Amino acid sequence: MPVQRAVLLACGSFNPITNMHLRMFGKSIHSSIDRLDSTGRFKVVGGVISPVNDGYKKDGLLAASHRLAMCRASVANSTWIRTDDWELTNPEWQRTVSVLRHVRAQVNEGVSAEDQIRVKLLCGADLLESFATPGLWAVEDLLEIVGEFGIVCITRMPSDPFKFIYESDLLHAHSHNITIVHEHIRNEISSTHIRRHIRRGLSVRYLIPDAALDYIQQNNLYLEAKSQL
Numbered sequence: 006m007p008v009q010r011a012v013l014l015a016c017g018s019f020n021p022i023t024n025m026h027l028r029m030f031g032k033s034i035h036s037s038i039d040r041l042d043s044t045g046r047f048k049v050v051g052g053v054i055s056p057v058n059d060g061y062k063k064d065g066l067l068a069a070s071h072r073l074a075m076c077r078a079s080v081a082n083s084t085w086i087r088t089d090d091w092e093l094t095n096p097e098w099q100r101t102v103s104v105l106r107h108v109r110a111q112v113n114e115g116v117s118a119e120d121q122i123r124v125k126l127l128c129g130a131d132l133l134e135s136f137a138t139p140g141l142w143a144v145e146d147l148l149e150i151v152g153e154f155g156i157v158c159i160t161r162m163p164s165d166p167f168k169f170i171y172e173s174d175l176l177h178a179h180s181h182n183i184t185i186v187h188e189h190i191r192n193e194i195s196s197t198h199i200r201r202h203i204r205r206g207l208s209v210r211y212l213i214p215d216a217a218l219d220y221i222q223q224n225n226l227y228l229e230a231k232s233q234l
């Protein structure tokens with residue numbers, strides 16, 4: 006069976022982008038080539054970062070322009086990862102399935118039918134588990150995401166993606182379309198930890214890309230104390 010090309014799309018706040026976000030892409034590369042999914046083997050040929058629209062209204066979400074600038078600067082030297090601003094320049098928040106459709110149309114512009122590039126959702130296991138949060142994801146969206154696009158999921162403590170897929174009828178039925186990439190080097194870097202460290206004047210160097218840190222320092226970001234306990 007021929008190896009299909011795939012572009013991986015990571016959706017999230019990127020508030021700010023961390024080295025773990027970039028590592029997700031790095032990890033995905035060597036695990037993809039031998040994996041079988043519904044249409045055969047796939048080879049990762051590109052990565053796309055799509056910071057979420059301000060309309061997502063997550064607590065403490067920094068303005069899209071800042072999050073975009075940090076992502077852009079962090080992948081400026083990458084030959085295969087880029088940032089896409091379609092989602093955050095939209096007037097309102099877009100469901101992830103819409104972002105996947107957008108990227109699929111974009112990467113396949115001018116590409117012949119037989120050479121079509123697949124687009125898969127790249128995520129950490131916590132995002133996969135959020136599929137079960139009542140009211141957060143529409144079932145038809147999940148069906149399209151897992152059935153038509155496919156998912157590459159990086160393990161992240163304390164989530165257990167194997168158990169989660171086993172317990173979900175929907176995900177279990179499409180498990181051939183879900184690639185679990187095991188992260189052996191466990192780490193707890195999250196944007197939440199980064200924001201907290203900066204707020205408290207602690208160093209985050211080497212936890213986030215240097216370009217993102219430079220941008221944060223130049224713009225005095227994440228210094229405001231949180232009002233709640």
Ligand SMILES: Nc1ncnc2c1ncn2[C@@H]1O[C@H](COP(=O)(O)OP(=O)(O)OP(=O)(O)O)[C@@H](O)[C@H]1O
Pocket residue numbers: 015016017018019020025026029127128129130131132159160161192193194195196197198
């Ligand atoms: N340490 C990590 N291991 C695996 N996946 C990660 C890790 N950090 C982030 N991700 C994944 O990156 C994507 C975007 O994440 P997001 O921007 O929400 O980061 P976050 O660190 O989870 O954010 P926050 O702490 O602000 O909630 C998600 O799919 C998330 O699961």
Ligand SMILES: NC(=O)c1ccc[n+]([C@@H]2O[C@H](COP(=O)(O)O)[C@@H](O)[C@H]2O)c1
Pocket residue numbers: 016017018019056057061063099100101102132141142143146
């Ligand atoms: N129904 C949906 O499509 C849906 C629901 C919840 C979150 N999401 C996306 O998942 C990501 C979650 O990011 P956070 O982990 O930072 O909250 C965002 O990109 C958001 O747009 C999508």
